[in-house]
Amino acid sequence: MFKIYLFSILLLFGLHSFCRAELIRVYAAADLQYALKEIADLYQREHPEDKVELIFGSSGKGAAQIKAGAPYHLFFSADMKYAEELYKEGYLVTKPKPYAVGRIVVWVRKDSGLDPSKFPQILLEAKKIAIANWEHAPYGRAAKEVLQNYEVFDRVKDKLVLGENVSQAASFVYSGAAEVGIIPLSHAISENMKKVGTYFLIPENKHSPIVQGYGITEAGKNLKGVKKFYEFVLSPKAREILKKYGFMVPGEK
Amino acid sequence: MHEINWLPFWLTIKLASITTFLLLLIGILLSYYLAYNRHKINTIIEALLSLPLVLPPTVLGFYLLILFNKQGLIGTLWYKIFNKQLVFHFEGLVVASVIYSLPMMVHPLTAGFRSVPKNLIEASFTLGKSRLETLIRVILPNMKASILTGIVLSFAHTVGEFGVAVMVGGNIEGETRVVSIAIYSAVESMDYKTAHIYALILFFMSFLTLLALYFLNKKWKPYDKA
Structure with a gap:
């Protein structure tokens, strides 16, 4: 009897790990809700073999979840601090790069x-x-x-x-x-x-600049799609989208 | 036309089905013990089992998060066996839901076991049937209504779970983004249309399940006529 129980439990757990396509899982600061969605859509049109999954929340929550082992491949912070902190502690494998400045x-x-x-x-x-x-x-x-x-x-x-x-x-x-x-x-x-x-x-000089940084996490370090999307975010097309949503992009006025 | 993502529904139904199935197995064992054994310690066990009813889900979620993560007691063990984490994964939600919905199964089943007339059980023993056979062929068929109640309540309670899911699951599509979290997300991103559709479906689904439950309960109540 007990063996049957155990067997059915294991069977049920096994069933669910079927059919998982290659995907790029992104945790992003909530201010990117619209811009990053558009960037991901554009990316997926150009790379139909990849699927970008977006999870939005506060940067602090994302950083905490990554430290607790959340399976995110890329982390888009709304500042540099959280990204740098993760990088210093080894949770991010690329040095945080600014991708946008918010208002x-x-x-x-x-x-x-x-x-x-x-x-x-x-x-x-x-x-x-x-x-x-x-x-x-x-x-x-x-x-x-x-x-x-x-x-x-x-x-x-x-x-x-x-x-x-x-x-x-x-x-x-x-x-x-x-x-x-x-x-x-x-x-x-x-x-x-x-x-x-x-x-x-609100005039820029009333708060410290909101420089936003991102990087690849430990979980995403060997995935090809992740690397591609990581680079795509800095491409001219992606920068156009960011600018359309009111972000300033690094290296431009 | 606005496209509706059905993944959260599918995930929720999968989670609730697996949870209910596991709870049925665990519940039958636990309730059988509780209904037919009288120890002082049972009171403590019963109180413990009812805790998820009164504790805020965040309390449960918080401690599960601590137990489940890579340094946690259960998390470490799980990681060693399956090389996978419990937090932020579907399996973690299953374990959390089983704990969270446990009283929903154990309470009706225990009541059900106690409602089966003793003479029926004793007759079965007298006829030389084993405990297991008595359980399966005499006791369980005589408490169908309680079993159904346990199944429906556990299922519904798991579908409605939010606080625990948000704390141990995060919000990961196809993995932990169940309907309740998807609604929260949709409202947050001002996608009221999606939120309305999800919420209305849930509303009618819950109503119909409860309707069916009350209907069947009326039909199956064998002992209040006599």
């Missing part, structure tokens, strides 16, 4: 009647302000710096709602649950959000 905006829904260019006064008028959690999201850190530089952080900190990552913060304002969001430019100019909202671009 942040103040975003409101058009039907909220608020004017985002009246920044930072608009923050005092709003009831809830969505930003990403600065503990593990680089864009959240930048948003916090902005609030501190305008000297309003202490006055608005009770109104802040923290998203686990920038996408969640963006979805808080998008849904109308928060009136104002401090989110990446790349989200604000995505089709979804452009339709229903307006934004104000």
